[in-house]
Every structure is written in C-alpha cells, then in structure tokens.
Amino acid sequence: MDIPSVVQSVSDFWFETSSAGVALKNKARKRNIINYLDAHEETTIPDLALALNLSVPKATSLVGELIATGLIKDYGKVESTGGRPASVYGLVADSCFFLGIDVKEYAVNIGLLDFRKNLVQVDMNVPYQLQNTKESLDGLMLIIQHFIDQAPVRSESILSACINLGGRINTRTGYSFSFFHFTEEPLTDYAERKLGIRVFLENDTRAMSYGEFSKGIVKNEKNVLFVNIDYGIGLGILIDGKAYYGKSGFSGEFGHIPIFDNEILCHCGKKGCFETEASGRALLRLFKERAEQGSTSSVISNLDELPRLRLTDIIEGAQNEDMLCIELLAEIGSKVGKGIALLINIFNPELVVLGGPLIQTGDYLFLPVKGAVNKYSLSLVNNDTQLCLSQLGEKAGLIGGCLIARDYLLAGR
Missing domain, CATH: 3.30.420.40 (ATPase, nucleotide binding domain)
Structure with missing residues (x-):
C-alpha cells in the first residue's frame, strides 16, 4: 500500500461514521486493540485475545485489518516456552x-x-x-x-x-x-x-x-496537584488517577479564590483574588511600584522601560542575581506557598508539582514557597505531601x- 493510501485508510478509520451493526462493533473492538497496545506497547495475538475477551481467530482477523490500515504492524517473533514463536504486534509510530x-x-x-x-x-x-x-x-x-x-x-x-x-x-x-x-x-x-x-x-x-501527569515527574501517585505560576496562577487536579474537571470543566480556578482583603482589581473583574498578590502579574506590579519608589535594578536602565517590562525580564534578572527581583520573588513565593498550604489542607495530596515560567528562578521561588507551606499547612497532612518542580518545564x-x-x-x- 502506498503512502497516500495508508494516510487515507488511517483517516477513514478515525473519522468514518457510517458503520452500523457488526461493522460498528468491529470498529469498537479495533479501538480497544489500539488502546490496549497504547497501554502495553507490544503484545501477541493470544495475549490480546485473552485480555479483550476475543477468540484467537477474531483477534487475528481484526489485527490483520488494522495492519492493512497502517496503524499497527508485526514487529517480529518472540521466544515461546512451548510451540512456535509468536509474532509481536505494536503501533506504527509514523502512521x-x-x-x-x-x-x-x-x-x-x-x-x-x-x-x-x-x-x-x-x-x-x-x-x-x-x-x-x-x-x-x-x-x-x-x-x-x-x-x-x-x-x-x-x-x-x-x-x-x-x-x-x-x-x-x-x-x-x-x-x-x-x-x-x-x-x-x-x-x-x-x-x-x-x-x-x-x-x-x-x-x-x-x-x-496532563503532560506532567502522563510524561513528567508523576509516576505511581494517584492524588496530585499541579500549580501553574505564570502571569496568573492555575491549578490542575488529579484524583484517584483521573484528571478532575468539575461539572462544566471549570475546576482549578485557584487564582480567583478571594483570599486577600485588598482593592486590587483582578482581570476577572473582582477584587481580592489570590492572583492579585500571588502571580506573575502581581510580581510585575510590585516591581514597577518599587522602581517608581526609587529601588534600582539591572533589569531596567530608566523608568521609561517599565511599560514594556515582561515576566521573562524578571526571570532573567533573578537568574543574574538582581537583588530586587530576588526579594520580590521571595514575597510572591511566600504568598503562593500560603495558598498551596490551603490546598494541601483540603486535598491531602501525595504530590504538589510547581510548574510555569516562574519555576525557572529555581530556589529563589521554591524555598519561600516551601517555607510557607511548612508554616501554614497542618503537620499531619503536610507530612504525606511531597513538593517538587515540574520535570517537563516549559514543554509541559x-x-x-x-x-x-x-x-x-x-x-x-
């Protein structure tokens, strides 16, 4: 089968919707085979038939049809304790x-x-x-x-x-x-x-x-929180090994919990939101306020540059040991840690992962966060929770x- 035909077969398999009766049932079985291979990488037909409650002839027929589409292929023989060596099948990477x-x-x-x-x-x-x-x-x-x-x-x-x-x-x-x-x-x-x-x-x-839970630092943990510290601050939740969305898919609005008693207007239109004082936007606002009050920094040469200031400038400043950036990161990190302590007391997670651009500042952010978590969360709950940085970083x-x-x-x- 030539490349265009393979591409068309693959496309037909995913998007063709006119199947009915036996054809529809077989399509569902083929999806089950693909999902099984997705979880186990490679398998033999007898093992596949046993796992999916199919007869060996039926599994053989369905695998043959999937090979014809170009989605899976025979990766060769595997040694057997008895009888002839069996073929091993797996997904085709470039299909x-x-x-x-x-x-x-x-x-x-x-x-x-x-x-x-x-x-x-x-x-x-x-x-x-x-x-x-x-x-x-x-x-x-x-x-x-x-x-x-x-x-x-x-x-x-x-x-x-x-x-x-x-x-x-x-x-x-x-x-x-x-x-x-x-x-x-x-x-x-x-x-x-x-x-x-x-x-x-x-x-x-x-x-x-989702990236961190699937391909990052999360291994066998089933109850995990992922805190994204960017211009805003967001939350990803894994409960019993499943991503938690909430009824309408709006779970995780950590940044809009009304924690602070202030008059700072959040971009959501309300006042006192967590991210008005614990986020990248808050960090930028504090930097501008301190600069206008006379604090010096290597990040800017004059106040005219303040309107063009971005989070990446603060991050780079901290990495170059700019004291104003480091001091402000400590302030923000302490507030973020206090919020995470609240989450730990509520969820009692196995793992809390910090992600987002600000983790590029390393211990300048991480240590104040960790200190506040230890200070404000309940010791019995905190002892069961590990705090760590994202493994995938900006690629998460x-x-x-x-x-x-x-x-x-x-x-x-």
Whole structure:
C-alpha cells in the first residue's frame, strides 16, 4: 500500500461514521486493540485475545485489518516456552500525528507527536501576543498553519490538534469563555474550518498538568496537584488517577479564590483574588511600584522601560542575581506557598508539582514557597505531601496538548 493510501485508510478509520451493526462493533473492538497496545506497547495475538475477551481467530482477523490500515504492524517473533514463536504486534509510530499548541501571553509553543508518543518536532517561543480580538485569533491560526506546512510529515497524517488557552474552557463543547468568544460558534469548530483537522480545546494549566501527569515527574501517585505560576496562577487536579474537571470543566480556578482583603482589581473583574498578590502579574506590579519608589535594578536602565517590562525580564534578572527581583520573588513565593498550604489542607495530596515560567528562578521561588507551606499547612497532612518542580518545564503544555489531541481521538470523542 502506498503512502497516500495508508494516510487515507488511517483517516477513514478515525473519522468514518457510517458503520452500523457488526461493522460498528468491529470498529469498537479495533479501538480497544489500539488502546490496549497504547497501554502495553507490544503484545501477541493470544495475549490480546485473552485480555479483550476475543477468540484467537477474531483477534487475528481484526489485527490483520488494522495492519492493512497502517496503524499497527508485526514487529517480529518472540521466544515461546512451548510451540512456535509468536509474532509481536505494536503501533506504527509514523502512521499518524498530533499537534499540541500552548498559547502564552507573548508566545506560542507548538509540538508534533507521533502515534507512539514521541515528539517529532517542537517550536518554542514563536512570537505572538494573546489578545481577545479577531486579529489575534487569526494570527494564531496562521502560526499553526505555518507549523503544519513546515512539518516533516504529510499534512494529511496530522489527525488532530489541541489548543491550550488560559481562563474558562469547556472542553466538551469546545467553547472558550475568556478568549475568542465572539459568536455562538464553538472555537473548536472555527479552528477546524481554518486548519482542516479535528481540534480540541483545553485550559492551559490542565494541559500542562496532563503532560506532567502522563510524561513528567508523576509516576505511581494517584492524588496530585499541579500549580501553574505564570502571569496568573492555575491549578490542575488529579484524583484517584483521573484528571478532575468539575461539572462544566471549570475546576482549578485557584487564582480567583478571594483570599486577600485588598482593592486590587483582578482581570476577572473582582477584587481580592489570590492572583492579585500571588502571580506573575502581581510580581510585575510590585516591581514597577518599587522602581517608581526609587529601588534600582539591572533589569531596567530608566523608568521609561517599565511599560514594556515582561515576566521573562524578571526571570532573567533573578537568574543574574538582581537583588530586587530576588526579594520580590521571595514575597510572591511566600504568598503562593500560603495558598498551596490551603490546598494541601483540603486535598491531602501525595504530590504538589510547581510548574510555569516562574519555576525557572529555581530556589529563589521554591524555598519561600516551601517555607510557607511548612508554616501554614497542618503537620499531619503536610507530612504525606511531597513538593517538587515540574520535570517537563516549559514543554509541559505542548506535550500535554499533544497527548490530549491523541488520547481524545483514541477515546472516540
């Protein structure tokens, strides 16, 4: 079978919807086979038949049909304790691909994942400014399309994509209520028309946590919190090994808990939100206030540069041992730690993972966070919780997005 035929067969398998009766049942069985191989990497037909409660002839027939589509293949013989060596089957890495698009305030990170969860290509920090305008949305579509056009694979073999955005996201309906909610049309439908592939939508913090839970520092832990410290502050929640979304998909709005008694207006429109004093935006505001009061810093040469100041400037300043940046990170970190202590007292998690751009400052942020966690959380609860930094770092979001695009397709969503 030539490459275009394989691509068409793969596409037909995922998106053909006219099956009925036995054909529909066999398609469900084939998805089960793929999901089994996804979890176990490789298997023999007898083991597959036993695991999925199929007869060996039926399993053989379905595997043969999947081989014809190009989704799985025979990886050779495995030694057997009795009888003839059995063939081992597994997924074909380059049969199809998936995109993860992690949208930040001033940049976009994009990754391409193959069918066996290997990152094929990554573009980090593509210049972009996130604004709630049609022009910003169209600019994002152009960035994604350019990545697809330049990818080292056939565009037809890219089956789905996941776009990560901040704020309120309903993953099931495809609506974003914080960005690009201009019409009644779901954002996913608009993106699908523009890009010509299946598109899913996810909250940026949840996508980061999904990546970390799946491919990062989380191993056997089943109850984990992921705290994303960016311009805002978000929360990803894993309970009993499953990502927790809440009824409408809006769980994890950690930054908008009204913890502080202040008159600072949050970008959500309310006052006293946690992220008004414990986030990247709060860090920038404090830096500007101190600079205007006369504090010096290597980050700026004069006050005229303050309107153009970004979080990356503060991070770079701390890495270069700028004392003002370090002092402010300690203030922010202590407040973040107090909020995390609240979460630990509520959830009693096994692990709390800190992620997002600010963790690039290392101990300048981590130690104040840890100190406040120890100070404010209950000792009996705290003793069962490990606090650590993200293993995936800035790639957590794009890896999570790629995996969501892949896993949702495998689940038939």
